[in-house]
Amino acid sequence: xxxxxxxxxxxxxxxxxxxxxxxxxxxxxxxxxxxxxxxxxxxxxxxxxxxxxxxxxxxxxxxxxxxxxxxxxxxxxxxxxxxxxxxxxxxxxxxxxxxxxxxxxxxxxxxxxxxxxxxxxxxxxxxxxxxxxxxxxxxxxxxxxxxxxxxxxxxxxxxxxxxxxxxxxxxxxxxxxxxxxxxxxxxxxxxxxxxxxxxxxxxxxxxxxxxxxxxxxxxxxxxxxxxxxxxxxxxxxxxxxxxxxxxxxxxxxxxxxxxxxxxxxxxxxxxxxxxxxxxxxxxxxxxxxxxxxxxxxxxxxxxxxxxxxxxxxxxxxxxxxxxxxxxxxxxxxxxxxxxxxxxxxxxxxxxxxxxxxxxxxxxxxxxxxxxxxx
Amino acid sequence: xxxxxxxxxxxxxxxxxxxxxxxxxxxxxxxxxxxxxxxxxxxxxxxxxxxxxxxxxxxxxxxxxxxxxxxxxxxxxxxxxxxxxxxxxxxxxxxxxxxxxxxxxxxxxxxxxxxxxxxxxxxxxxxxxxxxxxxxxxxxxxxxxxxxxxxxxxxxxxxxxxxxxxxxxxxxxxxxxxxxxxxxxxxxxxxxxxxxxxxxxxxxxxxxxxxxxxxxxxxxxxxxxxxxxxxxxxxxxxxx
Numbered sequence: 001x002x003x004x005x006x007x008x009x010x011x012x013x014x015x016x017x018x019x020x021x022x023x024x025x026x027x028x029x030x031x032x033x034x035x036x037x038x039x040x041x042x043x044x045x046x047x048x049x050x051x052x053x054x055x056x057x058x059x060x061x062x063x064x065x066x067x068x069x070x071x072x073x074x075x076x077x078x079x080x081x082x083x084x085x086x087x088x089x090x091x092x093x094x095x096x097x098x099x100x101x102x103x104x105x106x107x108x109x110x111x112x113x114x115x116x117x118x119x120x121x122x123x124x125x126x127x128x129x130x131x132x133x134x135x136x137x138x139x140x141x142x143x144x145x146x147x148x149x150x151x152x153x154x155x156x157x158x159x160x161x162x163x164x165x166x167x168x169x170x171x172x173x174x175x176x177x178x179x180x181x182x183x184x185x186x187x188x189x190x191x192x193x194x195x196x197x198x199x200x201x202x203x204x205x206x207x208x209x210x211x212x213x214x215x216x217x218x219x220x221x222x223x224x225x226x227x228x229x230x231x232x233x234x235x236x237x238x239x240x241x242x243x244x245x246x247x248x249x250x251x252x253x254x255x256x257x258x259x260x261x262x263x264x265x266x267x268x269x270x271x272x273x274x275x276x277x278x279x280x281x282x283x284x285x286x287x288x289x290x291x292x293x294x295x296x297x298x299x300x301x302x303x304x305x306x307x308x309x310x311x312x313x314x315x316x317x318x319x320x321x322x323x324x325x326x327x328x329x330x331x332x333x334x335x336x337x338x339x340x341x342x343x344x345x346x347x348x349x350x351x352x353x354x355x356x357x358x359x360x361x362x363x364x365x366x367x368x369x370x371x372x373x374x
Numbered sequence: 375x376x377x378x379x380x381x382x383x384x385x386x387x388x389x390x391x392x393x394x395x396x397x398x399x400x401x402x403x404x405x406x407x408x409x410x411x412x413x414x415x416x417x418x419x420x421x422x423x424x425x426x427x428x429x430x431x432x433x434x435x436x437x438x439x440x441x442x443x444x445x446x447x448x449x450x451x452x453x454x455x456x457x458x459x460x461x462x463x464x465x466x467x468x469x470x471x472x473x474x475x476x477x478x479x480x481x482x483x484x485x486x487x488x489x490x491x492x493x494x495x496x497x498x499x500x501x502x503x504x505x506x507x508x509x510x511x512x513x514x515x516x517x518x519x520x521x522x523x524x525x526x527x528x529x530x531x532x533x534x535x536x537x538x539x540x541x542x543x544x545x546x547x548x549x550x551x552x553x554x555x556x557x558x559x560x561x562x563x564x565x566x567x568x569x570x571x572x573x574x575x576x577x578x579x580x581x582x583x584x585x586x587x588x589x590x591x592x593x594x595x596x597x598x599x600x601x602x603x604x605x606x607x608x609x610x611x612x613x614x
Contacts, residue, residue: 215479222465222476229463232425234451234480234528289467353467 012357012364019356024198031191039307041194043299045176046306048197049258051298054282055205055291056251061280062289062353063212064244065224066133067141070125071279073148074249076271077124078117078256080155083170083266084163085113091172096165103162110174114200114257121253122246124151129245133238145273155268167268175264197258201295204251209291211247220244285342287349292356297349305335378403378532378563379424384433386416386423393419395587396433401532401565401580406558408566408574408595410608411584417567418460420584421534424565425457426450438531452480456530460537460567462521466510470501473509473520477527487527494523497556515546522553533557534565539573551577571608575599583608 027044034040053071060066085108087095096102108116132143154160156167164170179192211217219240222230231237260266282301286293312331316323342350379401386394394416401407409417422428424435426447435442437453445453456477465473474494478487495502498519504512509520518538525533535554539547551573558564558577568574575581578595583604591598598604 215475218468218472218476219479221468221472225465225467226463228427229459229465230476231427231447232451232457232459232463233476233524234448235476236446236448 010357010361012360015360016356020202024195024202027198028192028195031194036188036191036193039310043303043307044194045197045262047299047302048201049255049262050279050282050302051295052201052204052258053252053255053279054286054294054298055208056248056255057279058283058286058288058291058294059208059212059220059251060244060248061283062287063217063224064220064241066241066245067137068144068245068248069141069273069276069280070128070144070148070249071252072271072273072275073144073151074121074125074252075256075259075275076148076151076155076268077121078253079260079266079271080164080170080256080268081117081120081253082110082113082257082260083173085116086110086173087170088172095170095172096162098168099161099165102165110261114254117257118250118253121256122250125246125249126242129242133241133245145276148271148273148276152268152271164268169265169267170260171265173260173264175261177264197262200254200258204254205291205295208247208251212291216240216243281339285339285346285349287351287353289353290349290351290355292354293349293351296351304338305331309334376403377401378438379565380434380436381420381424382434382436384420384423384435385431386419386428387431388419388428392431392587394423397584397587397589399582399589399592401563403563404558404561405579406554406564406566406577406595407580407582408568408578409582409584410568410571410574410598412569412608414586415584416587417584418536421457421536421565421567424450424534425455448480451528454529454531456525456528456533458518458521458525458533458535458538461540462514462517464509464512464517464520464524466508468509469506470509470512470520471505473524474501474527477524478529480528490527490529494526497553498523514542515549518542518546518550519553522557526557530562532563532565534567536567537569538566539568539570547573571604572599575604 031041053075057068057071060068084104085106088107089105092101092105128144128147132140132147135143155164157164158166160166176193176197179196180188181190181192183189212220219230219235222233222235223237223240227237256271263270278301282297283294285301286295286297309331312326312334313328314326316326377400381400382398383396384394384398385392385396397416397420399407399409409420411417419428423430424442426442426445426449430443433443437455440453442450442453442455465476468476471491474491475487478490481487495505500516501519501523504516509517512520522535522538538550538554542550547570554564554566555577566574566578575595575598581593581595581598582589583591583598591601591604593601599609
């Protein structure tokens with residue numbers, strides 16, 4: 001735990017940046033040469049989305065000490081905002097078939113819609129933050145969970161149909177696949193559908209990291225460690241908590257918009273408490289208070305649940321021997337056991353509170369010590 | 375000499391219980407003033423009321439000619455009153471340096487903050503050695519130094535210390551009190567709250583005895599140290 005982050009840009013920070021760029025480059029190159037149907041890309045897109053939401057949740061749970069479970073609600077707000085403002089006007093009659101084409105009859109570019117998604121989520125966070133943030137720990141968690149459930153029900157309400165399309169899904173808005181550059185005959189020339197979500201997540205996570213390392217972020221950590229001492233230092237608890245709540249919800253909203261793009265459809269029913277728990281699980285497994293951990297475990301979580309364990313759902317033959325127990329749904333059993341094992345053996349998550357630059361520094365120090373002892 | 379802090383007839387209630395039943399005392403500029411008393415006498419409540427962390431029921435708190443009763447914690451710090459809270463309360467998961475920076479939270483001048491941190495390091499070289507260590511991994515005495523340094527980062531005119539000797543080894547307690555004397559010699563006014571009445575009275579210019587929400591005695595540190603009632607109640611009969 002010694003030798004924590006120094007503020008100056010040192011070689012470890014540069015190496016971290018290089019690793020991030022290398023990952024982005026590798027996925028871009030892989031995208032061009034591997035078949036577009038490969039599970040790798042599905043997993044990368046979904047884990048980029050989940051990583052952003054997990055980091056935004058970590059900002060609250062890990063860095064400010066606010067235990068909020070409203071993430072799915074803010075994602076829903078983001079996803080719907082994105083969908084509502086980007087469905088092409090020509091398609092609105094088809095999508096809002098029961099509501100006469102809906103109320104909104106214009107579109108904005110996808111990046112504007114994404115920004116709006118964040119802003120709408122942040123605005124709702126501001127509103128519910130006024131009463132909810134007065135609560136502490138478990139009570140706050142329950143209240144925010146309740147908010148998410150209410151939002152989910154509200155968006156399916158028939159009377160809001162002209163805007164939300166009621167309980168019907170929103171679709172036909174631009175998805176990740178629309179980022180691919182096509183030639184005149186409709187063939188894809190350059191694949192970008194994996195790179196763009198990764199870039200969006202990198203940008204947003206970068207902003208959050210800068211925020212965490214700023215004076216504001218330091219004040220949040222002080223509040224997490226000791227509210228009374230923080231207040232005695234002159235930190236305004238209420239306004240800091242509210243701002244952290246709004247910022248976290250902003251990025252959850254952007255994450256929601258990304259989820260909409262990933263799924264290509266949006267339906268309020270999908271944003272259940274289970275989704276919040278999945279995000280929470282990612283945060284806990286990665287390490288509460290580690291951005292690197294959240295990103296890493298988002299990928300591992302999505303890859304394990306969607307891809308690597310798929311074979312457990314089918315009959316497998318080893319020579320003439322049929323492996324017992326394997327059938328549809330067995331994947332989930334194994335997955336649950338893996339999670340239990342991880343939680344048992346990594347009590348503080350994969351990364352604890354460490355970040356990638358800390359690991360690189362630790363590695364370097366070890367090498368220096370070895371060199372000195374020779 | 376002028377009175378920096380004037381507390382008059384201060385009352386504080388905690389859910390129907392009167393924690394302070396109207397106390398009055400003054401803190402003179404450049405002096406060490408101490409409040410001594412047993413558990414539950416209302417010492418910490420007094421400090422919390424001054425720093426705006428609890429609401430007062432009635433009375434007046436005047437700091438450098440301004441009424442600070444309506445001020446919140448942030449405004450009180452901005453006025454120049456910093457606190458070393460009871461039980462140190464350093465931010466465990468922040469580094470020593472980050473803790474110091476939080477102390478200067480309301481100051482904006484980056485270079486002066488860096489200079490201020492260097493000053494603290496000169497005063498407490500052991501903090502410099504542990505600059506990048508998490509505050510939670512420091513020893514009790516080091517944490518107390520850090521708590522003092524953190525409060526000093528706000529550049530206070532008045533430094534309030536709540537039980538700085540609590541839970542520290544006797545040798546470390548001595549060190550803490552020599553730090554308090556050093557701060558005074560640099561012209562910082564100190565309001566000190568202690569259960570360790572002996573040590574507190576020895577360094578205090580002015581002292582007040584607090585008993586269940588009321589001030590029952592006052593006088594110079596030396597006078598109270600010699601007072602038979604104080605000796606019986608707080609120092610033990612063996613105290614010299």
